[in-house]
Amino acid sequence: MKYLALTCLASVALAAPSMVIERRQAPAGGDTSPTTLSEFTKGGCKGTILIFSRGTGEPSNLGLLGRAVARELKKVLPDTAVEGVNYSAGVGGNLTPQGADAAGIKMGSDLFKSAAAKCPNAVLLGGGYSQGAALQHRVVEALPKSIQDRIAAVVLYGDTKNKQDGGKIKNFPADKVKIFCNANDGVCGGGLSVNAGHLAYNAETHFIPGASFMKGKVDAMVGKSSAKGGASE
Numbered sequence: 001m002k003y004l005a006l007t008c009l010a011s012v013a014l015a016a017p018s019m020v021i022e023r024r025q026a027p028a029g030g031d032t033s034p035t036t037l038s039e040f041t042k043g044g045c046k047g048t049i050l051i052f053s054r055g056t057g058e059p060s061n062l063g064l065l066g067r068a069v070a071r072e073l074k075k076v077l078p079d080t081a082v083e084g085v086n087y088s089a090g091v092g093g094n095l096t097p098q099g100a101d102a103a104g105i106k107m108g109s110d111l112f113k114s115a116a117a118k119c120p121n122a123v124l125l126g127g128g129y130s131q132g133a134a135l136q137h138r139v140v141e142a143l144p145k146s147i148q149d150r151i152a153a154v155v156l157y158g159d160t161k162n163k164q165d166g167g168k169i170k171n172f173p174a175d176k177v178k179i180f181c182n183a184n185d186g187v188c189g190g191g192l193s194v195n196a197g198h199l200a201y202n203a204e205t206h207f208i209p210g211a212s213f214m215k216g217k218v219d220a221m222v223g224k225s226s227a228k229g230g231a232s233e
């Protein structure tokens with residue numbers, strides 16, 4: 001797979017580092033699961049809906065990292081619709097003050113709102129990689145509380161806003177968020193240096209634990225709402 005590299009001059013206003021390089025994550029083990037999934041917009045409601053935003057330059061709407069997250073999530077929560085945020089994922093989004101493409105933020109936000117409105121019984125999940133992680137920060141922190149309350153968990157990888165936002169999503173419960181940042185990932189400390197650490201996320205250490213975190217939070221939310229309703233007893 002190709003490297004997508006861009007060198008740009010950082011303006012003081014953007015306070016951006018001088019180089020942004022992102023590339024597609026090489027999948028391990030010949031993964032043939034799809035890099036595009038639009039299961040909510042095309043297929044409707046499921047028990048759980050994951051809205052995932054891919055990293056810069058990643059293919060289709062999920063990317064190679066996102067498809068691995070989707071694959072592992074479906075193993076533990078089969079009744080899940082996965083929806084990739086089909087934003088452009090260009091390099092420029094990283095350099096905006098928000099850290100993610102503005103049109104993509106709008107798309108992500110609209111997807112959460114639409115899923116919440118159309119699927120009143122679905123538990124919502126968020127996920128993102130790299131610029132797509134920044135996108136989730138911007139989307140989730142600004143959602144109405146009624147929709148935030150429907151989100152069981154948000155799982156982020158190689159989060160370009162990890163440092164800036166203090167390892168959490170602002171205005172959203174910290175215990176619902178899991179950020180996977182390799183110690184040597186050059187974006188997690190506030191820079192935008194895409195190095196080996198940024199590209200070293202894998203199933204065993206990251207995607208399976210991420211799926212298991214989401215499942216735990218979904219189970220807890222479903223258990224709580226049925227206990228509250230009391231109708232099933």
Ligand SMILES: *[C@@H]1O[C@H](CO)[C@@H](O)[C@H](O)[C@H]1NC(C)=O
Pocket residue numbers: 036038061086
């Ligand atoms: C994603 O957007 C691109 C560009 O607008 C479009 O060509 C493509 O069909 C879209 N994919 C999906 C799955 O909606």
